[in-house]
Structures are given as structure tokens and as C-alpha cells.
Amino acid sequence: xxxxxxANREIVSGAAPISVSVHxxxxxxxxxxxxxxxxxxxxxxxxxxxFLVITGPSGxxxxxxxxxxxxxxxxxxxxxxxxxARDRLAFIFQTPRLLPWRTVYxxxxxALPDGDPRQxxxxxxxxxxxxxxxxxxxxxxxxxxxxxxxxxxxxxILEPExxxxxxxxxxxxxxxxxxxxxxxxxxxxxxxxxVIFVTHDRTEAIQLGTRILRLAPGKASVMQDVTIDxxxxxxxxxxxxxxxxNRIFAA
Amino acid sequence: MAPISTRIFSTPKxxxxxxxxxxxxxxxxxxxxxxxxxxxxWQLIAVYVQNKYLPTPITVFDVLWRESAxxxxxxxxxxxxxxxAVAFVVSMFxxxxxxxxxxxxxxxxxxxxxxxxxxxxxxxLVTITLCYIWFGLxxxxxxxxxxxxxxxxxxxxxxxxARSLSKDLDEMAKIYKFGWWKTLRHVTLPQxxxxxxxxxxxxxxxxxxxxxxxxxxxxxxGVGYRxxxxxxxxxxxxxxxxxxxxxxxxxxxxxLLLQPLQARVSAWxx
Numbered sequence: 001x002x003x004x005x006x007a008n009r010e011i012v013s014g015a016a017p018i019s020v021s022v023h024x025x026x027x028x029x030x031x032x033x034x035x036x037x038x039x040x041x042x043x044x045x046x047x048x049x050x051f052l053v054i055t056g057p058s059g060x061x062x063x064x065x066x067x068x069x070x071x072x073x074x075x076x077x078x079x080x081x082x083x084x085a086r087d088r089l090a091f092i093f094q095t096p097r098l099l100p101w102r103t104v105y106x107x108x109x110x111a112l113p114d115g116d117p118r119q120x121x122x123x124x125x126x127x128x129x130x131x132x133x134x135x136x137x138x139x140x141x142x143x144x145x146x147x148x149x150x151x152x153x154x155x156x157i158l159e160p161e162x163x164x165x166x167x168x169x170x171x172x173x174x175x176x177x178x179x180x181x182x183x184x185x186x187x188x189x190x191x192x193x194x195v196i197f198v199t200h201d202r203t204e205a206i207q208l209g210t211r212i213l214r215l216a217p218g219k220a221s222v223m224q225d226v227t228i229d230x231x232x233x234x235x236x237x238x239x240x241x242x243x244x245x246n247r248i249f250a251a
Numbered sequence: 252m253a254p255i256s257t258r259i260f261s262t263p264k265x266x267x268x269x270x271x272x273x274x275x276x277x278x279x280x281x282x283x284x285x286x287x288x289x290x291x292x293w294q295l296i297a298v299y300v301q302n303k304y305l306p307t308p309i310t311v312f313d314v315l316w317r318e319s320a321x322x323x324x325x326x327x328x329x330x331x332x333x334x335x336a337v338a339f340v341v342s343m344f345x346x347x348x349x350x351x352x353x354x355x356x357x358x359x360x361x362x363x364x365x366x367x368x369x370x371x372x373x374x375x376l377v378t379i380t381l382c383y384i385w386f387g388l389x390x391x392x393x394x395x396x397x398x399x400x401x402x403x404x405x406x407x408x409x410x411x412x413a414r415s416l417s418k419d420l421d422e423m424a425k426i427y428k429f430g431w432w433k434t435l436r437h438v439t440l441p442q443x444x445x446x447x448x449x450x451x452x453x454x455x456x457x458x459x460x461x462x463x464x465x466x467x468x469x470x471x472x473g474v475g476y477r478x479x480x481x482x483x484x485x486x487x488x489x490x491x492x493x494x495x496x497x498x499x500x501x502x503x504x505x506x507l508l509l510q511p512l513q514a515r516v517s518a519w520x521x
Contacts, residue, residue: 072422089426097423101441101519110437111427138519154427 018046018085018162018194022078025064038064039076040221044213048085051188051195053205056215056223062198063094065215066166069196085161085194092155092165096147098139104150105135111154122157129153129183145176149183156187165197169204181207185235206244207235224248306488315492323477324496330472332500334390335459338397343454345398346405347447353406354413370403375461379468388469397461404457405450412446444516452509459501 021043027036038061046052054062067073069080070091082089090111098107108122126135129149139147148168155163169177181204188195199205205212209228216223226248234240290308297307306314318324353360353367379396386392416439424434466475467482474493481489 070426072425091423091426093419093423095419097419099420099437099441101516102437106437110429110433113428140519158427 017048018083019081020044020046020065020069020078021080022065022068022076024077025061025068025073025075039068042215042222043078044222044225046194046196048194049192051197051208051210052213053209053211054196054198054213054215055200055202055205057217058200060215060217062200062215063166066091066164066196066198070164082162088158088161090155090158090160090163092151092163092168094166094168094170096139096144096151098147098150098154100138100140103136103138104131104142107139107150108154108157111158122153125153125157126150128187145172145180148172148180152180152184152187156191159191160193162194162196165195167199168197169199170201177204184208185232202245202249203241206230206241206248212248304485304487306491310488311491311495314488315496318489318492324493327472327474327477327493328496328500330470331459331462331466331474331497334394334397334462334466334473335455338394338401338462339454339458341394342398342401342458343405343447343451346402346450347409349402350406350409350411351413351443354410354416360410367403367406370399371407373399375400375464379461379465383469390470393462393465393470396465397458400461401454401458405454408446408450409443412443416442441516448509448513448516452505452513455501455504455509459497463497 022039023041024037025039027038029035042065054065056062064073068076068078069082070089071080071086098104099110102110104126105122108125109118112118112122123132123135126132129152131146131149131153134142134146134150139150142150151168155165169180172180185208197208206228211225211227213222214224214226215221228244228248230240230244234244294307294309297305315324349363353363375396378399382392382396382399386395420438420442421434424438429438462473463475463478466473467479468475470476474497478490478493481487481493
């Protein structure tokens with residue numbers, strides 16, 4: 001089963017890029033609040049195995065865009081074509097969204113399709129994200145950083161073709177966030193996949209992405225679309241990251 | 252942002268946390284001591300008053316022994332327990348189904364809310380007499396009457412549970428393709444468990460009290476029936492003996508069944 005999936009993945013990777021095109025997304029009025037235009041005329045393509053960061057101020061519609069891509073929100077004008085990658089999609093949310101009444105192991109096991117071999121695979125994955133000891137712990141007994149590691153493990157265990165991430169490292173102290181970013185890059189390199197990563201943290205955007213899409217505040221549309229050319233070493237170099245940040249965000 | 256799960260899950264705290272062995276012993280010792288004190292007080296008052304309508308605890312235990320030896324106690328309590336069990340299961344099942352439906356569908360909730368309030372406040376005596384008049388003096392009528400009293404309580408509780416179901420976890424289950432069975436078993440039911448446990452515990456005490464009334468009114472077996480006979484004879488010792496026996500049984504169910512169950516379903520809590 002596992003080898004078959006890997007074979008499928010190879011075929012899929014040669015497929016057409018993901019294309020997203022949202023003409024209009026409106027939140028219906030709630031109580032006294034009038035209807036609200038969240039997204040307008042946003043369209044872009046993502047080439048396979050790239051790391052796209054979508055950034056912009058809070059409230060600019062980043063998360064909504066991600067929910068639309070994930071198929072969680074179907075009430076919009078436009079179209080999203082994920083191609084065959086659609087079937088191998090993982091989403092890492094802003095909160096870990098683990099089942100508190102299931103252990104870390106069970107949480108990850110539940111994400112795998114029934115019948116897939118799991119035990120050694122999950123153990124290896126948990127070891128990689130540094131949760132080897134916490135396998136049988138309930139999520140609420142772990143720190144937020146560890147819960148987020150478990151959420152990463154749950155996303156990557158599927159060997160996804162497309163990985164959506166919605167500010168997955170917020171409300172962590174800088175050191176923990178940095179170690180999680182390193183872990184993410186490490187997982188991404190050993191398991192190349194198309195990542196679409198939403199954040200409002202500019203440094204994080206530069207450190208992780210191969211391309212940045214900036215959404216304009218208020219206007220709910222694309223303001224800037226740039227490619228980041230940094231080597232692996234430069235991504236860990238504060239000065240290089242800062243220089244790139246100035247180049248992009250000064251515009 | 253940090254206390255994520257406490258923000259998402261507004262489930263009621265379990266009433267009794269799992270206790271250690273010494274804590275259980277201490278609690279039992281306190282209980283035994285205080286009950287013994289009550290028995291001693293009762294004995295003293297009864298001896299002082301010397302009235303046949305206030306028997307001493309020793310007389311009551313005597314009657315309990317006699318009823319048990321003749322087999323009456325067992326026949327009556329088992330008849331009552333069977334009715335309690337059926338009425339309990341039926342009302343938990345129907346109440347849960349109604350509660351979940353109302354929690355899920357807003358229009359249904361708006362429409363049926365008034366009905367729910369009506370049934371919540373309908374006196375038990377009214378449902379009991381009406382059921383007997385409409386359906387005859389049968390067990391079906393008796394159990395229907397009990398269930399009609401309990402269902403609204405369960406429905407209100409479970410509606411609260413269904414309303415507080417986490418949309419976040421639902422989306423997670425959708426993304427990771429849980430399917431309906433895995434979602435029900437691992438996502439939905441665990442969120443409803445505390446509400447279900449609360450309904451079950453309050454439900455048991457309500458159901459057995461109403462079952463006795465129903466039996467007194469229109470059945471010819473059961474603890475309620477036996478109490479109504481004792482009432483006609485002003486036989487206070489028998490009334491107290493049966494009351495005592497039933498309190499012991501219900502307490503045993505609570506301690507041996509419901510509390511361990513609740514401790515198990517809330518083991519994951521911090």
C-alpha cells in the first residue's frame with residue numbers, strides 16, 4: 001500500500017500546477033454587521049513542490065483564502081483547481097486541533113486511511129518531530145509547542161501532495177517558533193510537497209518561502225508577488241534574511 | 252491564545268474526580284460515621300416518643316429481614332428495577348436523539364423550544380394519570396409516563412452538548428477524511444460524553460422516583476405498589492424498610508457503575 005502511494009505521488013508530481021482564482025468572497029451580514037467583501041480578484045498559480053507564503057495584515061482574508069483552497073468554504077465566486085493533489089491534502093491549522101481525548105499516537109493514526117500500515121511509520125515520524133517520549137500522552141498534558149509538533153506529524157504522515165498551513169507557529173516564544181520552522185524545513189526537504197503557508201510574520205515569510213504573495217490590506221487583493229532566492233544557509237543568517245525582508249517589503 | 256482547548260470545549264467539569272484509595276476510604280469512613288450517628292439519633296427519639304408510627308431503626312431492619320426472607324423484597328425490587336432500566340434506556344435514547352436534532356437544526360429548535368418548556372413543566376402526576384387513562388393500566392403506559400417526564404431533561408442537556416460541538420474539530424475531521432463513523436466515534440461522541448454522563452446521573456434518580464409513583468397508582472407489583480399497600484395499613488416500618496433498600500440499590504449503581512464510567516471518559520482531562 002505504501003509503495004503504491006509513493007508511485008502515485010511520482011505520477012502526480014508531473015501534473016499541472018495548482019491554480020486558484022477567486023473573483024469574489026463575501027461574508028454574509030450577521031446581526032448589525034453588514035455584508036463584508038473579504039477577497040476580490042485574486043488569482044495565482046503554484047508550481048508543484050514550491051513553498052508559497054501568503055502574507056498580509058490580519059483581516060486581509062488570508063485564512064479565508066486557505067479555507068477556500070482546502071474545500072472547507074465553498075461559498076465563493078471563482079474556481080480552485082488542485083488537480084490530482086486534491087486527494088492528498090493536509091491542513092495544519094492555527095490551533096493544533098488535536099483530539100484531546102485521544103493520545104498523540106491515536107491522533108496521528110486517525111489521520112491515516114484505514115488499513116494503511118501505521119505502527120512503525122507513526123513511531124518513526126514521532127521520533128523525527130521529537131515526540132518519541134510523548135507518544136501515549138494526551139495532548140492537553142503537552143506544551144503548546146509540543147502540540148504543534150504533533151500537528152506537524154499528523155500533516156506529514158499522509159505524505160501530502162499539497163500542504164496548507166494557517167499561521168501554524170503563532171503564540172509561541174521566538175525560540176520555540178524558530179525550532180519548529182527548522183523542523184518544518186527539514187520535513188519539507190525530506191518530503192518535497194507543495195506548501196501554501198499563511199503568516200503575518202515577515203521574517204518567517206522570508207525564512208521559509210520560495211515565493212511570497214502579499215495581500216493588500218482592506219482591498220482584499222494581491223499587492224505583490226515575488227520570488228525569494230536564498231540558499232539554505234542564508235535562510236539561517238539573520239542579516240541575509242533582514243536584507244531580503246527590506247528588499248521585498250520596502251516596495 | 253494559549254488555553255486553546257479550554258476555549259474550544261465548554262464542557263461541564265466532571266462532578267466527581269477519580270479518587271485515590273485512601274481518599275475513598277476516608278470518604279467511606281465519614282459516610283458510615285455520619286449515617287451511624289443518624290441511626291443512633293433516630294433510635295433515641297423513637298424510644299423516647301414510643302409511638303407505633305415512628306418505629307425504631309432496629310424494627311425497620313427487622314421488617315427488612317422478614318420481607319427479604321419471604322422473597323417479597325426481591326420480587327418487588329426486581330420488578331421496579333426492570334421498569335427503571337427500560338424507562339431509563341428509552342428516555343436516554345429518545346431524549347438524546349431529540350436534543351441532538353434541536354442542537355443541530357436551528358429552525359427545529361426555534362419551533363420546538365416552546366414544546367420543550369411545556370413538557371419540562373408538566374407535573375409528573377398529570378402525565379401519569381393521562382397515560383393510565385389513555386393507554387390503560389399497563390406496563391407500557393407506566394413506562395411511557397416515566398419516559399415523558401425524563402425525556403425533556405435529557406433533550407435540554409444534549410441540546411446544549413450539540414450546540415457546543417467544535418466546528419474546528421469538525422473541519423479537521425473533514426480534511427483528514429475521517430468519514431462519518433470515525434467522526435462520530437472519535438470526534439462527536441467524546442464531546443457529548445460529559446453531557447450524556449450528567450443526564451444519566453440526574454436521570455437515574457429522577458426515573459426511579461417517578462417509577463415508584465407510577466407503580467403506586469396503577470401496577471400490582473414493584474416497590475411503589477408495596478408502599479401503597481403499606482400506606483393503606485399505616486405500616487410505617489415497611490415503608491421505611493423499602494425506602495432503605497432502594498436507596499442502597501441506587502447508591503450502589505451510582506458508585507459501582509456511573510462514577511467509574513464517568514472517571515473513565517474524563518481520563519484525558521488535565
